[in-house]
Amino acid sequence: MDLGLKNKVVMISGASKGIGKAIAGVFANEGANLSICARDEDLLIKAACELQEDMGITVLPVVADLTQLNDVKKFVSATVDKFGLVDILVNNAGSAPAGEFLKIKDEEWSDAWTLKFLGYVRLSREVFPHMRSRKYGCIINIIGNAGKQPMKNYMAGGHINAALLNFTKMLAHEGEQHGIRVNGISPGPTKTERWDDLVLKMSEASGKDPVEWEKEFLMTFPLRRLAEPEEVGNLAAFLASDKACYVHGTVVTIDGGLTKCI
Numbered sequence: 001m002d003l004g005l006k007n008k009v010v011m012i013s014g015a016s017k018g019i020g021k022a023i024a025g026v027f028a029n030e031g032a033n034l035s036i037c038a039r040d041e042d043l044l045i046k047a048a049c050e051l052q053e054d055m056g057i058t059v060l061p062v063v064a065d066l067t068q069l070n071d072v073k074k075f076v077s078a079t080v081d082k083f084g085l086v087d088i089l090v091n092n093a094g095s096a097p098a099g100e101f102l103k104i105k106d107e108e109w110s111d112a113w114t115l116k117f118l119g120y121v122r123l124s125r126e127v128f129p130h131m132r133s134r135k136y137g138c139i140i141n142i143i144g145n146a147g148k149q150p151m152k153n154y155m156a157g158g159h160i161n162a163a164l165l166n167f168t169k170m171l172a173h174e175g176e177q178h179g180i181r182v183n184g185i186s187p188g189p190t191k192t193e194r195w196d197d198l199v200l201k202m203s204e205a206s207g208k209d210p211v212e213w214e215k216e217f218l219m220t221f222p223l224r225r226l227a228e229p230e231e232v233g234n235l236a237a238f239l240a241s242d243k244a245c246y247v248h249g250t251v252v253t254i255d256g257g258l259t260k261c262i
């Protein structure tokens with residue numbers, strides 16, 4: 001299916017690896033131009049080169065730490081300077097500590113909040129006026145199903161995701177007068193480097209060997225496997241396309257049937 005994303009300008013935060021990079025890959029295949037950010041410059045440039053290769057698209061890599069308001073502003077202004085507009089924003093850069101409740105320090109709670117919750121709020125706020133002036137835009141928040149279905153030893157991640165479910169709804173309401181469509185995606189556990197870190201922390205908190213812990217954990221999954229990052233990317237590209245123009249203010253779960261609540 002041609003999603004009609006050719007030449008669209010797509011900003012993706014945290015796209016040097018993991019889900020963000022996979023999302024960028026799907027948009028690149030559709031012929032969209034990309035603006036991507038992360039903190040590690042070498043990894044970001046490498047990702048930009050790989051994405052640009054053979055696709056005939058333009059990829060702008062912007063080194064930015066999205067816990068810093070100035071860097072959020074820099075990411076948006078560099079994109080607008082380069083491309084003149086922003087069609088699509090994918091808020092993705094985030095991380096939250098896993099582990100035993102009693103061992104998570106105040107700074108870990110607040111760092112996770114500053115990056116994932118405030119980072120999404122700030123980036124949306126900076127991009128909004130550009131979309132509003134053209135009466136066109138789409139924002140997708142990558143959230144996480146622990147927001148709806150709390151997960152043992154992942155308390156800090158769950159509370160941010162719960163807040164982002166609420167934020168996504170209200171941002172959609174803000175956007176509807178101005179042609180800005182807003183949706184979220186809530187992936188279940190997905191095969192990225194971050195997942196490997198989470199396995200270490202959660203197995204430690206349960207007093208189990210990481211390999212054994214993950215094996216047992218996956219046995220509780222209907223499909224007995226993690227999501228692949230590209231599967232999240234495919235959903236993001238569809239939701240961002242005009243094929244999904246009536247999908248607004250909702251959060252789509254992609255977890256292989258893991259979440260059972262209605």
Ligand SMILES: NC(=O)c1ccc[n+]([C@@H]2O[C@H](COP(=O)([O-])OP(=O)(O)OC[C@H]3O[C@@H](n4cnc5c(N)ncnc54)[C@H](OP(=O)(O)O)[C@@H]3O)[C@@H](O)[C@H]2O)c1
Binds near residue numbers: 015019020039040189
């Ligand atoms: N993996 C899962 O199981 C899973 C499940 C549900 C939801 N999610 C959500 O999906 C999103 C991506 O997760 P992932 O597993 O792909 O993570 P990942 O593999 O750790 O990748 C995170 C990306 O964000 C960037 N990043 C981290 N901190 C940043 C900061 N302060 N400023 C700018 N960029 C930053 C990283 O690059 P640098 O480190 O170089 O900055 C990297 O490009 C997150 O919001 C996560 O909560 C993941």
